[in-house]
Amino acid sequence: MIARITPPAWTRWVLPGIAAAILLGYPLVFGTVYTNIFIHFAIFAVFAASLNMLVSYTGLLSFGHALFFGGGAYATALALENIPGMGLFPAIFTGGLAGAAFALIVSPLLNRVRDTAFALLTLALGQLAYMACIKLRDITHGEDGVGGFPIPDLSIPGVVSVSMVPAQNFYYLAIVILGICLLLMWFLTKTPFGSIMIGIRDNPQRVDFLGFNIPLTKCLIFTLSGFFAGIAGSVYALFNNLVTPDGVFHIMTSFTPIMMVYVGGIGTFAGPIAGSGLMTIIEEIATRYTTQLVLFNGILLVLVVMFFRTGFVGLYLLLKQKLFEKESSR
Amino acid sequence: MDPMTFICVTQFVHGLAYGLLLFLVAAGLSMIFGMMDILNLAHAYIFMLAAYLGYTMTGLLNFWAALLLAPIGVALLGMLIERFMLRKIHPLGHIPELVLTIGIGLILLEFVKWIWGTQSLMLQPPEILSGLLSIGVFRYPVYRVFIIGFSIAVMILMGLLFYKTRFGTIVRAATADAGMVGALGINVPLVYTLFFGFGTWLAGLAGVVVAPFLSVFPGLADQIGFDAFVVVVLGGLGSMSGAFIAAILIGLLNSFGIQFLPTLAPLLTFGLMAVVLSIKPTGLLGERQ
Numbered sequence: 001m002i003a004r005i006t007p008p009a010w011t012r013w014v015l016p017g018i019a020a021a022i023l024l025g026y027p028l029v030f031g032t033v034y035t036n037i038f039i040h041f042a043i044f045a046v047f048a049a050s051l052n053m054l055v056s057y058t059g060l061l062s063f064g065h066a067l068f069f070g071g072g073a074y075a076t077a078l079a080l081e082n083i084p085g086m087g088l089f090p091a092i093f094t095g096g097l098a099g100a101a102f103a104l105i106v107s108p109l110l111n112r113v114r115d116t117a118f119a120l121l122t123l124a125l126g127q128l129a130y131m132a133c134i135k136l137r138d139i140t141h142g143e144d145g146v147g148g149f150p151i152p153d154l155s156i157p158g159v160v161s162v163s164m165v166p167a168q169n170f171y172y173l174a175i176v177i178l179g180i181c182l183l184l185m186w187f188l189t190k191t192p193f194g195s196i197m198i199g200i201r202d203n204p205q206r207v208d209f210l211g212f213n214i215p216l217t218k219c220l221i222f223t224l225s226g227f228f229a230g231i232a233g234s235v236y237a238l239f240n241n242l243v244t245p246d247g248v249f250h251i252m253t254s255f256t257p258i259m260m261v262y263v264g265g266i267g268t269f270a271g272p273i274a275g276s277g278l279m280t281i282i283e284e285i286a287t288r289y290t291t292q293l294v295l296f297n298g299i300l301l302v303l304v305v306m307f308f309r310t311g312f313v314g315l316y317l318l319l320k321q322k323l324f325e326k327e328s329s330r
Numbered sequence: 331m332d333p334m335t336f337i338c339v340t341q342f343v344h345g346l347a348y349g350l351l352l353f354l355v356a357a358g359l360s361m362i363f364g365m366m367d368i369l370n371l372a373h374a375y376i377f378m379l380a381a382y383l384g385y386t387m388t389g390l391l392n393f394w395a396a397l398l399l400a401p402i403g404v405a406l407l408g409m410l411i412e413r414f415m416l417r418k419i420h421p422l423g424h425i426p427e428l429v430l431t432i433g434i435g436l437i438l439l440e441f442v443k444w445i446w447g448t449q450s451l452m453l454q455p456p457e458i459l460s461g462l463l464s465i466g467v468f469r470y471p472v473y474r475v476f477i478i479g480f481s482i483a484v485m486i487l488m489g490l491l492f493y494k495t496r497f498g499t500i501v502r503a504a505t506a507d508a509g510m511v512g513a514l515g516i517n518v519p520l521v522y523t524l525f526f527g528f529g530t531w532l533a534g535l536a537g538v539v540v541a542p543f544l545s546v547f548p549g550l551a552d553q554i555g556f557d558a559f560v561v562v563v564l565g566g567l568g569s570m571s572g573a574f575i576a577a578i579l580i581g582l583l584n585s586f587g588i589q590f591l592p593t594l595a596p597l598l599t600f601g602l603m604a605v606v607l608s609i610k611p612t613g614l615l616g617e618r619q
Contacts, residue, residue, distance in 0.1 A: 108608070109607065112607065116363070116567065119369075123556075123559065124556075124560060124600045128597065131597050135597065251552070294440045295436070295440035298440060301432075301433035302437065305429050306418065306430065
């Protein structure tokens, strides 16, 4: 037996400290292009993590998560376009609320099905939103989308007012908002509520017997997942200053986070974040050499599902175990 | 005859042709789900691949050769997918299967765009099936009538296969209790592979037949594929008669919707699905989810 040496308490702040320093210094070092790539990564990390709440923790595969993402994006864009003097945070919160509201509206429907039928129903609802978005021209401007809406300054009255148009300024806003979302989602998985989610995935009957109200719990999970997807959509809208049906409601918008969850590692919290990072990097590199990005992604997805079910996080844990753990954990 | 009746009759025949085509696509999807508990999301993309193959083969040989060969080609592809991919991950449950098949679908979609380009390809129906058919005052494209007749013929063939052959008996038995059929010494995995091939063969037939009816373009899988998924869910997963009723319903809804409510037509399909599922989650005639 080797006595475990407990490191002093301050050391546990070293890694988060380094991470925070890197995040703070990132836009200063890498310039606008890479800053924008990072914002894109962060948006999809939150979007994929919100889907992960359903896929990994509750065991429900949603093929229509673009409904909530797009709902949030359009809510923010339309609010900024139509309401004069709309503040920055109210606009983002509106996006989140819209995502949550959409989720709340469809949750009675979703509660009635599970498994394959759940996947198909969410697919249909996502398509319904896509079609409705194109057809309801009066509200959404059809295929042209909503663009060029004013991006409000970040202002605390009388103290400070910062323009959000430069990429660097927007970067700090985006990572704070999206970071808070990720922390909240992570915290949620550690609460008793998170345990009920996993219980619903593994043994719904037993959770029912224990006295939990499953339909209501699922309803809450959908609403929370929709809220975070809506926030991601909202930041996306602010980031691009343009939302179109093909950009936010298209079926590929629903598939992207599914790929991220799988490539990153299903069943883990870090999976979708790693997946978003990997897919963003792959996209950046692949688009320089080929126009067949989706073909590439499809092949990657098939390979991961066939041969590497634990994804990137699984690979990392495996390597860590092989390289750094002297005693095998048998 | 007043123009309203005329429009209604024309749209009815058009809706019937479209509905029967949808049934051919949806039937394969539904029976594979019913027997093997796999929902093949790549089905619609396989259907589209068959349409493209049909287009090329019609150019090289002729329409009838394409109608024979293209479905066999995609059926082989389907059998390979079942044997080497789906069978391996089937024990892991539904979610990896859905994700895998959507991955295959994406690959097929991009492959098709890569080989044939993104433009719409028009295919003329063969000489004997082009032109208009006059019945009384109605003049109607022969090809649409051919689609109706062809689909009904395929349905009769399917019925014969299921209820009059040994293969059909084994398939129906395996749907009820695969373990017991295996215990009787029948190679159930082989039956699964063949059956999967049969389902994709049906999608292939529909693909070749659809090529001269609509044009061939990369959005075909989305357009018809989604309608086919709606048909399967609406009819009840795994229920053939449910799929038939739903296919005709969606076909008619589409053709009348485009005529009378052009802006809302695409919403009607999904609206109907949402309404039916909120009243009866198992679909019209389905017994399970």
